[in-house]
Amino acid sequence: MVGPKRQLLPLLLFPLLSLFALSFFSYHHSSLNPNPNPNPPLHPQIPNSFTFVIKLLAFNRLDSLSRCLRSLAAADYLSDRVHLHLHIDHFALPDSSDADRQLHESRRILDVVDGFRWSFGEKVVHYRTQNAGLQAQWLEAWWPSSDHEFAFVVEDDVEVSPLYYKFLRNLILNYYYNASNSRPYIYGASLQRPRFVPGKHGNKLQLDNRTRLFLYQLVGTWGQLLFPKPWKEFRLWYDEHKAKGIKPILNGMVTTGWYKKMEEKIWTPWFIKFIHTRGYFNIYTNFLHERALSVSHRDAGVNYGKTVGPDSHILDESSLDLKFWDMQPLSDLKWYDFCFREIFPERVVVNLDELASILDSVQKHNSVIIVNLFGAKEMVIRNLLCHFETLNLLNYILIGPESELMFDLSRRGHPVIATNHFLESVGAHKLISMQHSQVQKIDEILVKIYVLEKCLKSGYSSWVVDGNMLPVSSDAFVDYDPSYGFYIGKTSELFFARRSSSARKVWDNDIITKFAVVVNSLLVKQQSINFVNVMAQILEQDKGVRVKYLDETSFALRIDNSKVNQSLGDGKQVAFWSNDMASNLVQHRLQELGAWIVDDDYSCKAVICHQS
Known part of the structure; x- marks a missing residue:
């Protein structure tokens, strides 16, 4: 029996879903589940090919970087091999008036990085020869080597909980490798405390005290786990749109205002537009009392003109509750769109x-x-x-x-x-x-x-x-x-x-x-x-x-092969046309009426929030 609050696809439809999802859901035309095993194990396991890579993005904040490195090294990695890749951006050239100071600061950062001991796996340092900026730092940091490689991206002013890796590993096991409990339209997980609703006039971000995990379309930037397939799909989508000069404009979103002001200095409007087009979701945590597994200290940089301070409190062993390790089935979790309006997939x-x-x-x-x-x-x-x-x-x-x-x-x-x-x-x-x-x-x-x-x-x-x-x-x-x-x-x-x-x-x-x-x-x-x-x-x-x-x-406007010489309004509440009318002509006529509101990706040009 399917309940009124949430209806998951009945088992008899899963073969069809897997078939029809072949060409839609991912770049590799994979089946609905990341693990295509038709007889998934009752107790899924992390495969030997599993790879976890920390992508630490840094620039010129030595104290922030040192704090981030200390927190990463203090985490419990369960005897797993975990790799650390540091991407250090260069200062802008030429700037001869301040070159000596900037060179000195860069060398101090490199000295700290070179002297930092990482005993859990490989440590790789990518020191750029010129300034790339925040957008390129994110977008060029990772191209997955396989469908079993995961990236955890942190900027240098982020601090993580000692529990963060154990939590993410458990999450990957339950929502990626458990074929009966995974979806190709979940692109990762954010460890930051949820605080922001990007849709203008959206609902307040309110969750009950029982909710520990939920799904939300918004990407996080303060400790974001990325799944390999959706990230590859995004990068290819980004390349195509950037090459054609298509901007990530999504009306009705606060983030579009950020993009119009900062343009290519930031990357999130691109990813948000992609997520809107594809209808993808991110896993979030809700640990109450302003606690989180990753905390941004919001130090002065691209996003903040001056240091603001930590946005949350670090969650550690002393503040755990009994539900911390509870990875509920997807069917029991709530899903929210950019307006923080609950949807029922x-x-x-x-x-x-x-x-x-x-x-x-x-x-x-x-x-x-x-x-x-x-x-x-x-x-x-x-x-x-x-x-x-x-x-x-x-x-x-x-x-x-x-x-x-x-x-x-x-x-x-x-x-x-x-x-x-x-x-x-x-x-x-x-x-x-x-x-x-x-x-x-x-x-x-x-x-x-x-x-x-x-x-x-x-x-x-x-x-x-x-x-x-x-x-x-x-x-x-x-x-x-x-x-x-x-x-x-x-x-x-x-x-x-x-x-x-x-x-x-x-x-x-x-x-x-x-x-x-x-x-x-x-x-x-x-x-x-x-x-x-x-x-x-x-x-x-x-x-x-x-x-x-x-x-x-009396109430509708019929459109046909002739150019529209009327307007919607004046009591016209509906437009309609014959079933045999060519779809490109329908589009043209609706454009004339101002009633064509999808873009070239067939996604809505705007996010419209209606408060619940």
Whole structure:
């Protein structure tokens, strides 16, 4: 049974997920789990090829560097081999007026580094010949040598807890090497205390006292563990966008303001834009009382004009609680986006019981929007969902054919109905002869009918819309006339069923049998089948219901091959187009209307925060 708060993909879908994730989730086109072993061990182990590398980024802060090195050397490494790579940036050249002092400071730093004893593994020093800056220090510090090499990146003003490595090793074991408890869209773990919400007007960062681990999209820079595959993917994405002159602009984010001010001096806006595009997540800790496993002393440098002091308190053995080593299953952890809004990934419905649970969790004001994605192109779907986010329309569920796209949407938090498995679970295919060319159309109509039935039985009114209908107003799907039980669009696939006894009666009177009779009749006559036509014929058989046919021109703007000479507004709350209209032309027309809000990566151009 799938609960209302979190629905993980049922086991029967994992083979499909692994298949469809091949081309989407990583540069290597890997399966859903980092460990592709079809029979993962009950007690996963760290493999012999496991490599842990500390990447320490330093510049000209000798005291900070010394403190960081002391804390790293004081950690417990459990007899593991752990390597230390120091990346020391050079001062800017030429600066003859201050060259002697800067040379002296650089040599003092090199003397400390050369004299520092690291007994846990290799110590490698990379001393640059010219100033690279913070962005290059991060981006050029690491290229994983294998899928089993992990980097822990610290800047020189960071201090770590003696427990940090034991904690990270346990985390890697449980969330990377445990195939049943890992996801390719988790890119690492931050040990810093969570303090910042980058989405403008987002929720306050508040966690209950029981939460020790959670997932959050934001990258950390004060002690960040990086997983190899996502980092490689990011570096390739960065190279492509940088080479084409594409900037990491993500509207609605505080970090975009940082980038516009500091430009290429910082790297985080690039990574944040990448994470937004891919929908990836980071593991965070919450140890209460402002404690953390890594602490930034926020010494004067690129990010701070003057020293601010430590942001948290170091967590050590004396301040542990019983839950410190508790690595809960991913299914028990909470997930948050850039607005610190909780999302519920992997909600895939495959039977009626799961459908009831999902509907209860998404409904708003006893209303649900059923969105049909059959036949819609990915770019159009992504744009549609960006509008849903902008308008704060959360009371929807998506239906469509099982595909890589549908599973990607589900793991980003969009509730999805896996059509084929869902129909098999209710035995719907037994009703219709499937030896014909309109099988997919019948599948989509059947799913709509079953979802509508469950909505009505749960006490929810329902709108049914297609992917070729774009809301541009939060009032797009409102109840126009309460005296009617159903609305049907005259020129679109728009349909509405009110939560009422008369509407429920239509479904109670064996609507599936009525559906089969209507569809088989249309097939015999070799007529095309669509949802509103089928529903109109079914409703005509019941004299106790009132049906209103909606004239879309009163509230919607139809776009076609001609240049748009109207604007959205003046009562136009929806744009729609025919299913056979070319997707590139749809994009062009929506751009003319200012309603195309996805970028070339098919991700939303802005993060829109709506406080919970």
